[in-house]
Amino acid sequence: MYKIFFSVVGIGFIMSSCGQQQPLVAEGKSIDYQTYAHLSKAKITHLTWDVEADFDQKIIKGSAAYDFENHQAKEIYFDTSLLTIDSVLLNNGKKTTFEVGELDAVKGRSLKVNISPKDKKVIIYYKTSPEASALQWLDPEQTHDKKHPYLLTQGQAILTRSYIPIQDTPSIRITYEATVRVPKGLLALMSAINPKEKTEDGVYHFKMPQALPPYLIALAIGDLEYQAIDQRTGVYAEPTQLKDAAWELADMGKMVTAAEGLYGEYPWGQYDVLILPPSFPFGGMENPRLTFSTPTILVGDRSLTNLIAHELAHSWSGNLVTNATWNDFWLNEGFTVYFERRIMEALEGKDYADMITVIGYQDLKTSMEMLPANLTSLYIDLDGINPDDAFSDVPYDKGYLFLKMLEDRYGRAQFDVFIKKYFKENAFKTTNTEDFITYLKDNLTNGEDDFVQNWVYDTGWPKGLVVPTSRLFELVEKQYATDIVQIQKRQAISDKLPQWSTNEWLHYIRLIDVAVLTKEDLALIDKRYHFTDSKNAEIQCAWYEKSFRLKYEKVNANAKAFLTQVGRRKFIEPLYLALKQTNQMDLARDIYKEARPNYHFLARQTLDVMLENPK
Numbered sequence: 353m354y355k356i357f358f359s360v361v362g363i364g365f366i367m368s369s370c371g372q373q374q375p376l377v378a379e380g381k382s383i384d385y386q387t388y389a390h391l392s393k394a395k396i397t398h399l400t401w402d403v404e405a406d407f408d409q410k411i412i413k414g415s416a417a418y419d420f421e422n423h424q425a426k427e428i429y430f431d432t433s434l435l436t437i438d439s440v441l442l443n444n445g446k447k448t449t450f451e452v453g454e455l456d457a458v459k460g461r462s463l464k465v466n467i468s469p470k471d472k473k474v475i476i477y478y479k480t481s482p483e484a485s486a487l488q489w490l491d492p493e494q495t496h497d498k499k500h501p502y503l504l505t506q507g508q509a510i511l512t513r514s515y516i517p518i519q520d521t522p523s524i525r526i527t528y529e530a531t532v533r534v535p536k537g538l539l540a541l542m543s544a545i546n547p548k549e550k551t552e553d554g555v556y557h558f559k560m561p562q563a564l565p566p567y568l569i570a571l572a573i574g575d576l577e578y579q580a581i582d583q584r585t586g587v588y589a590e591p592t593q594l595k596d597a598a599w600e601l602a603d604m605g606k607m608v609t610a611a612e613g614l615y616g617e618y619p620w621g622q623y624d625v626l627i628l629p630p631s632f633p634f635g636g637m638e639n640p641r642l643t644f645s646t647p648t649i650l651v652g653d654r655s656l657t658n659l660i661a662h663e664l665a666h667s668w669s670g671n672l673v674t675n676a677t678w679n680d681f682w683l684n685e686g687f688t689v690y691f692e693r694r695i696m697e698a699l700e701g702k703d704y705a706d707m708i709t710v711i712g713y714q715d716l717k718t719s720m721e722m723l724p725a726n727l728t729s730l731y732i733d734l735d736g737i738n739p740d741d742a743f744s745d746v747p748y749d750k751g752y753l754f755l756k757m758l759e760d761r762y763g764r765a766q767f768d769v770f771i772k773k774y775f776k777e778n779a780f781k782t783t784n785t786e787d788f789i790t791y792l793k794d795n796l797t798n799g800e801d802d803f804v805q806n807w808v809y810d811t812g813w814p815k816g817l818v819v820p821t822s823r824l825f826e827l828v829e830k831q832y833a834t835d836i837v838q839i840q841k842r843q844a845i846s847d848k849l850p851q852w853s854t855n856e857w858l859h860y861i862r863l864i865d866v867a868v869l870t871k872e873d874l875a876l877i878d879k880r881y882h883f884t885d886s887k888n889a890e891i892q893c894a895w896y897e898k899s900f901r902l903k904y905e906k907v908n909a910n911a912k913a914f915l916t917q918v919g920r921r922k923f924i925e926p927l928y929l930a931l932k933q934t935n936q937m938d939l940a941r942d943i944y945k946e947a948r949p950n951y952h953f954l955a956r957q958t959l960d961v962m963l964e965n966p967k
């Protein structure tokens with residue numbers, strides 16, 4: 353997943369699980385606190401999903417049939433959240449009894465199905481709730497083309513259980529096939545082998561032959577069309593956005609080739625990207641074969657495609673070699689950020705990679721200052737914590753800095769051999785922090801590991817950190833310093849604009865010190881660079897935040913339009929936080945009231961708390 357937060361976690365709403373159950377040991381040594389699955393009894397291996405998407409009722413209904421390994425068990429356990437279980441059949445077609453457990457605020461409910469020690473198949477008939485946390489049902493006006501409804505799912509971290517009864521732990525892998533019935537005129541896509549055009553009857557069949565962890569099952573339904581970029585890459589989008597999307601992502605084939613050049617063959621066959629409506633809460637989600645992406649990367653200059661490099665990198669780190677539990681999430685994300693920057697360096701050069709590294713470091717710094725200490729280590733013990741509440745920049749950028757430190761220490765050539773081997777030897781397996789450290793000792797550090805405890809398990813900043821720098825950002829800093837002197841002296845400013853990329857503009861805006869400048873100063877900066885009129889979401893978010901903090905009200909109308917249209921959490925949450933921290937709760941609530949229906953469940957959950965639940 354591309355980074356969600358701009359550090360708004362840690363403002364005091366870490367939810368506590370009220371569950372009474374003992375944590376269950378997943379395979380390996382890690383404890384997965386978020387699942388009811390007793391994997392040592394019975395473990396699913398294949399899903400046959402047969403469902404209908406009912407847009408009127410906003411529910412999915414049908415059946416989930418499982419093949420499973422049975423270790424002489426008399427029951428098999430699943431995770432569920434807000435599901436109605438109608439009946440459960442065994443492989444002989446006979447109904448069996450089942451029990452739905454008590455509600456746990458984080459984990460949902462267990463589903464215990466009674467089986468005999470010889471059973472190997474089970475079919476669960478069920479329906480979802482309109483409140484299912486993984487399902488985002490969009491009305492036509494919430495889509496790009498505003499003509500047809502849309503459905504998208506988000507399984508990570510523990511949401512898949514809200515639309516499929518499943519053993520919802522990243523420590524297992526399953527293959528799946530699916531039949532999905534949707535309203536005529538819409539196309540259905542999954543993290544599987546996908547159709548390229550709509551069917552007459554709205555029935556779609558899917559097959560995913562490569563085993564994946566349940567959080568990577570994904571479904572999207574909408575008025576979608578496909579455009580190939582080359583033989584193995586392409587883009588899906590709503591019809592009037594398809595051309596722009598294909599232009600922006602024209603280098604995707606090269607990106608896959610660059611990634612393969614670094615760490616081995618792309619393991620999933622096809623690589624396509626689905627451009628989602630603007631309310632998608634994340635930057636991107638690495639659903640195998642079909643990355644889900646925010647439309648906010650379509651800025652017309654290909655400057656934000658590192659988000660796609662990030663999701664592509666997950667094809668190795670995360671999807672191929674998967675964190676065994678969410679405690680080990682840094683293994684998924686730290687590796688992916690490192691790999692993303694190596695892809696971008698190969699494609700765009702070192703200057704580009706340095707810029708995104710510095711931006712990542714700035715985000716990390718903000719996070720480290722705001723987070724409670726227990727969330728600032730790479731390995732996080734999630735006992736009693738919802739993984740969604742623990743997500744921050746730490747697993748991403750502190751994880752990156754750890755791997756970068758290893759690269760510097762052992763040399764790039766040796767480090768690349770290590771990573772390539774690590775992906776190859778752990779392909780289609782899960783790994784946890786402890787196993788990774790053992791692997792590191794055996795294959796790179798020759799037992800030298802005095803730094804590991806400090807980097808991986810200790811909270812706060814690691815010792816001996818090398819702070820990243822960027823040559824191009826130093827030029828931006830010079831320009832900024834010159835501008836500020838002129839602005840504060842109210843001197844005439846040159847109207848010659850620098851030829852900068854999005855990242856350089858973003859860095860410029862981030863330099864604005866709201867403790868020093870006034871709103872009159874902001875107005876002069878705006879007069880020169882026209883940030884208020886920008887259509888680039890990265891620039892809009894950064895500029896509106898500074899403007900909110902200095903009460904530069906000229907942005908308010910545009911900022912409101914932005915916040916009611918875009919649902920990406922990285923953009924919306926810091927803006928509401930800026931309003932809250934500057935005592936502009938009336939404005940925040942006024943905007944939120946209108947924007948809330950467009951936001952994803954997870955964004956609403958955060959903002960309801962931040963804005964004291966006005967709804």
Ligand SMILES: [Zn+2]
Pocket residue numbers: 353354355662666684685688
């Ligand atoms: Zn990611």
